[in-house]
Amino acid sequence: MLRFALAASFAVLMVACSSSKDKNSSVSSPSGLSYTSPVIATVGTALASLSPTVTGTVSSYSVSQALPAGLSLNTTSGVISGTPTAAAAQASYTITAMNSGGSTTFALSLTVNTPITAPSALSYLSPLAATVGTAITPLSPTVTGTVTSYSVSPALPAGLSLNTTSGVISGTPTAASARSTDTITATNSAGNTTFALALTVSPAAFPSLAWDTGNWDSTNWQ
Numbered sequence: 001m002l003r004f005a006l007a008a009s010f011a012v013l014m015v016a017c018s019s020s021k022d023k024n025s026s027v028s029s030p031s032g033l034s035y036t037s038p039v040i041a042t043v044g045t046a047l048a049s050l051s052p053t054v055t056g057t058v059s060s061y062s063v064s065q066a067l068p069a070g071l072s073l074n075t076t077s078g079v080i081s082g083t084p085t086a087a088a089a090q091a092s093y094t095i096t097a098m099n100s101g102g103s104t105t106f107a108l109s110l111t112v113n114t115p116i117t118a119p120s121a122l123s124y125l126s127p128l129a130a131t132v133g134t135a136i137t138p139l140s141p142t143v144t145g146t147v148t149s150y151s152v153s154p155a156l157p158a159g160l161s162l163n164t165t166s167g168v169i170s171g172t173p174t175a176a177s178a179r180s181t182d183t184i185t186a187t188n189s190a191g192n193t194t195f196a197l198a199l200t201v202s203p204a205a206f207p208s209l210a211w212d213t214g215n216w217d218s219t220n221w222q
Contacts, residue, residue: 030056030057030098031055033052033054035051035052042084042114050108058099061078064095070084070086080095080108087114092110094107094108118145118191118192119144122195123141123142124140124195125139126197126198127200128197128200130199131201132176134173135171138170143167152185154182157175159173169184176202178200182197
């Protein structure tokens with residue numbers, strides 16, 4: 001009888017110890033995962049490493065879909081790094097930080113743009129011969145690359161103007177101007193390109209005078 005009682009007491013003690021051990025070894029799931037977002041990267045330019053901010057212990061990180069070519073997620077530290085090799089439209093990438101107790105997620109907005117290069121090969125139909133009082137046929141630029149704005153120096157002859165967005169030159173000259181060279185500049189964030197436009201504005205032609213001699217009588221002049 002005593003042997004049975006001792007065995008029962010030992011079993012109860014073992015269960016209690018096991019329960020206490022399981023309770024003390026429980027792990028809280030991580031929380032509050034975040035990254036700097038949105039992120040705009042450029043093909044060929046190394047991304048400034050993105051490190052996660054998170055509360056709690058994390059055993060591993062994962063991402064819902066493959067990151068853009070050239071970028072990678074360190075599954076231990078959660079750091080995103082690399083150099084993009086291809087453009088990618090804006091997309092949301094779900095990053096998950098987990099441990100044995102659970103997980104937390106963050107939606108990272110990421111875009112990869114193609115590099116911006118300076119515009120080049122700007123040109124217009126030149127030289128331009130205009131006449132006071134006669135509207136010119138609008139001049140549109142030919143250029144390679146993306147242009148954010150156009151400018152001209154010195155100012156165009158009176159009555160003509162440059163559209164700073166499209167680069168189109170139009171208008172009706174209001175004063176004669178000797179042949180001049182106006183420098184048109186096409187610009188974006190990476191640089192610019194220029195073109196020297198030769199331009200002359202001539203005075204308006206006077207109408208010719210027609211004499212009616214059919215009824216002329218020379219006696220009127222005697």
